[in-house]
Amino acid sequence: MSTASPAPNRREFLATSATALLATSAGAAAFNFTSSQTVAAAEASSIRSFTISFPQEEIDELRRRIAATRWPERELVSEGASRRTSATLAAGDTQGVQLATMQKLIQYWGTEYDWNKCEAHLKSLPHFITEIDGLDIHFIHVKSKHQGALPIIITHGWPGSVIELLKVIDPLTNPTAHDGTAADAFDVVIPSMPGYGFSAKPTQPGWDPIRIAKAWTVLMQRLGYDRFVAQGGDWGALITEQMALMAPPELIAIHTNMPATIPPEIVKALAAGSPPPADLGPDEKRAYEQVAFFYKFGLGYANEMALRPQTLYGLVDSPAGLASWILDHDADSYALIARSFDGEPEGLTRDDILDNITLYWLTNTAISSAQLYWEHRQTAKAGFFDAKGVTIPVGVSANPSEIYTAPKSWTERAFPKLLHYGRPPKGCHFAAWEQPKYFTDELRASFKTLQT
Amino acid sequence: MKLHTLAAALAFGFCVLSALSQANAAEDRSIRPFKAQVPQAALEDLRRRIAETRWPDRETVNDRSQGIQLSKIKPLVEYWGTGYDWRKAEAKLNALPQFMTTIDGVDIHFIHVRSRHPNAMPLIMTHGWPGSVFELLKTVGPLTDPTAHGGRAEDAFDLVLPSMPGYGFSGKPTETGWGPDRIAQTWAELMKRLGYTRYVAQGGDWGSPVSSAMARQAPAGLLGIHINLPAVVPPEIAAVLAVGGPAPTGLTDKERAAFDALSAAAKMGNRSYATMMGTRPQTIGYAINDSPTGLAAWMLGHPGFSRWTYDNSDPEKSPDEVLDDITQYWLSNSATSAGRLYWEYGGRSVVFAAVERTLEIALPVAITVFPEETYLAPETWARRAYPNLIYFHEVDKGGHFAAWEQPELFSAELRAAFRPLRQDF
Incomplete structure (x- = not known):
């Protein structure tokens, strides 16, 4: 098996019979429905349970490509310069x-790293698929054993996935x-965004953050929640704020760890490139x-994806290319990840990083x-960090190593109904992933008055 | 793993000729003959990787707005892995006299074709990104042998076509600082080493800032330059473009058209590749160094290729033409090192007069405007930018890769542009 063809979209996939499934390409076989689930899928709005499984040959193929990595020469700047934080x-x-970081990563990924551990962890959780607005949406749904748990929908970002949560x-x-x-x-709902992880890939344009925000509200309604909160960082923050702007009656508050607070x-x-006022x-x-x-200086990757995402063929053909692209998100998280591959993990282990990258690869x-x-670029009316006029209650965590640490003054202006403004002692862009304890404390502090 | 070792061996094997001559090294000013000879194993490895390409899904739109379309690149990659023959490209190069010489610590590869006509004017021409000496090859005949190409003996040039540091068969810098200014100094040394005491320089794309830097530095012997991607955008226009503002009032029709083209290009994100390589060349480098398809798509993403169809509808833009260029990047493992030139320049645009410090150029400057270039330099702006503009001509065919697309017309332009400077010959 040398060439993996792209997985068919879920509609095509569901149209095939269970027997035919066994004969489809490895890429498609990543999604293992049982025949009874296929039957259930006939009703679009149904919620089907979902099992994750990738064939071993997909893993073998990845390892083979990792071992065949063709390297460029080393960068021309020092390690100190490469690791400088914001x-x-x-x-x-x-x-x-x-190069040194990439070679350590590739060495570990191609030899010791074990995807099966991650897959087993994922399998230990309840996964579901449901079709919303024509697209199959994957989500993890874990209910608390406690009565009156507050339902929360948590949205990951890029280059994250459900793994970061x-x-x-x-x-x-x-x-x-x-x-x-x-x-x-909390009752926790963690969806994969369209085009991410186990959710289907849109085949038509139009799945912008606003449409995702609408879909998330539908998802929570479909799960029977008539009173819930939403949370996110990165794209998750933007989508969560879009949900807050739509303010469906069921959404009582949000929490964001990448708040958009910049005043007009x-x-x-x-925009004018002025020095700080x-x-x-x-x-x-x-x-x-x-x-x-x-x-x-830090938006090159976002710019490229906003303008020419399809030109990045190398990311789906080269594991090393995908890994480097994912590592280079922001200076502080990169420095943290690079130290992890040096043997000094603080919050994010090598396995954490590679679980996420491997998920991108396999899907x-x-x-x-x-x-x-x-x-986002087609419809966005404001920049990622610009205050957008959210009026429902909001909890905010301003992490010290985030792309920017939202000042309290801006946060209070941006969110008139501020439930909580926290400054955790540690945490980068991937707060839930790196500092789950602080993240949990922040959510509890934000929503405690809303819990019944 | 076998492939792993092979890849490493290939990277070395490719540089055998230069490595040998580096041995006798310290202040080696020698000029060594060079032939391109890629090991067969490198070609087999490339074909294998092409055959194993793992593809993404199709883009979700029906145009180029998300980048290189799957249906466009797939046939090209398929041909690359089956029908395409690099040995023919190698033969094209090896039919010309090629040399290697070490300047400022970096091995410089160059093609050097002397005209049979006496008093031929020495000309150093610089390629760009994602180009290479391949984009200039079709001008060798017309420029060095004009009488066979509709020209006169007195139009003849001695031609020097170097590969920029980090590009093609030239060595890769191992330290920062190799921007256009340093390349310009290197070219002046190269021409001096070749014994040329009076010469001219030419370039488009990166070749333009390199040639302009030469003109600004005015090394002994340089008589003037011709550029086909001039830096004429005045500071007040550049300031408006930087913030995406509306067109200033009082522009002439041609100025307005140039403004609109640059503004639209910025809004369409035509320079996203430059932003990426200008800030993180190493990050994109891993993907395009490891994936032939990734490399091809990244290179074809340059707006200069937007009108190329990679089919056989235009012999000057055939699949072989682009694949010669792309394959050379692959085989010389220079996707990352080439991208660093953008980083050296901090991702700045090479068409802004202030960035290029054009007012400091006292030497004669000639400009040809090709109609399908990414923007059409207005003469009014060109006269403001270059105090000593000796030639300005708008032609009716050709685009960003003018020498590649219209070699005869391009050569005719160089003859006309440099004619006034031949008086000293």
Whole structure:
């Protein structure tokens, strides 16, 4: 088996018979429905249980490609320059992911790393698929044993997946085992965004964050929740804020760990490339500088995906190419991940990183996931971090190593019904993944007044 | 693993000729003959990787707005892995005299064709990204042997076509600092080493800033330059483009058209590849160094290729033409090293007059505007940008890769542009 063809979309897939399934390509066989589930699927709005399974030859094929990696030569800048975080990064420091880091990653990925452990972890959770707005949406749904648990829908981002949220499932649903009380309990719903993970890949344009936000509301309604909260970081934050802007009656509050708080006059100053306005306080000035730098030197990957996602053929053909693309999200998370491959893990282990990358690889979603940037660009009316006028209650965590640490002053302006503003002592862009305990504490603190 | 070792061996094997001569090294100013000879194993490895291409799903739109369309690249890659023959490309190169010389610590590969006509004017021409010496090959005949191509003996050039550092068969810099200014100094040294005391320079794409830097540096012997991607955009226009503002009032029709083209290109994201390589060349490098299809798509994403169809409808833009170029990037493992030139420039645009410091150029400058270039430089702006503009001509055919697409017309332009500078010959 050398060439993996793209998986057919789920509609085509469901149209095939159970016997035919066995003969389809390895890519398609990643999705293992039983025949009874196929029958159940006839009704689009039904919720079907879903089992994850990738054939061994897919894993073998990945390992073979990893071993055959053809390397470029080393970057021309120092390790110190490559690892600088947003606090000290200057123009022209980094040339991107370091060769030494990539070689450690590839060495580990191709030999010791075991996807089966991740697959077993995923399989231990209840997975479902349901069709919303014409597209099959995958989600994990874990109900708390506690009465009156608050339903929450948590949305991952790019380059994340449901994998980045696995560590918070038990603390949120089973709080009494994690320093909490029964009153802290949540029912957790974790969907894969369209084009990501086990959700179907859109075949038509139009799946922008607004449409995803609508779909999430439908999903929660379909699950029977008439009172719920929503949470997200990265794209998850943007989608969660879109849900808040739509303000369906069932959505009582949101929490975001990448809040969009930048006030209009600051948006203008940033667009003009001005130096920080003189009247900013220390937190505001730092936030301004972080965002200005990120816009100028840190957005190359986002720009490429927003403008030419399809041109990135190399990401679906080269495991090393996919891994480096995923590692280079923001300076602080890259430095953290690179240290992990140096043997100094702090929050994100090598397995964490590779579980996520391997999921992108096996589902062949590097380009379908990138299309979200393109979709956003078609309809976005404001920048990612610009305050958008959310009026429902909001809890915010401003993590110290986030792309920018939202100042309290901007947060209070952006969210008039602020439930909570937290400054956890540690945490990068991938807060739930890296610091699940702080993340859980932040959610409990934000929503405690809403829990019944 | 077998493939792994093979890949490493190939990277070395390819540089055998230069490595041998590097041995006798320190201040080696010698000029060594060079032939392109890629090991068969490298070609087999490439074919195997092409055959094993793992494809994404089709784009969700019916146009190019999401990038290189699956249905466009698939047939090209299929031909690359089955019908295409790199040995023919190698033969094209090896039919010309090629050399290697070490300058400023980097091995520089160049083609050097002397005209049989006396008093031929020495000309150093610089390729761009994602180009290479291949984009210039079809001008060798017309420029060095004009009488066989509708020209006169007194139009003859001695031609020097170097591969930029990090590109093609040239060595890869192992330190930062190899931007257009340093390449320009290297070219001046190369021409000096070849014994040329009076010469001209030419370039499009990156060849333009390199040639302009030469003109700004004005090394002894350089008489003037011709460029086909001039940096004429005035500072006040550049400022508006930077923030995506509306067209200023008072522009002439041609200025307005140029503004609109640049503005639309920015809004359509035509420079996203440059932004990526300008900030993180290493990050994209892993994918395009490891995946032939990834490399081909990344290169074809350059807006200069937007009108190329990679079929046989135009012999100047045949599949073989683009694949010669792409294959050379692959075989020389230079996808990442080539991209670093954007990083050296901080991702800045090469068409802004202030970026290129054009007002500091006192030497004569000639410009040809090709109609399918990414923007059409207006003469008014060109006269403001280049104080000593000796030639400005708009032609009716050709695009960003002018020498590649219209070699005869391009050569005729160079003859006309440089004619006034021949008086000293």
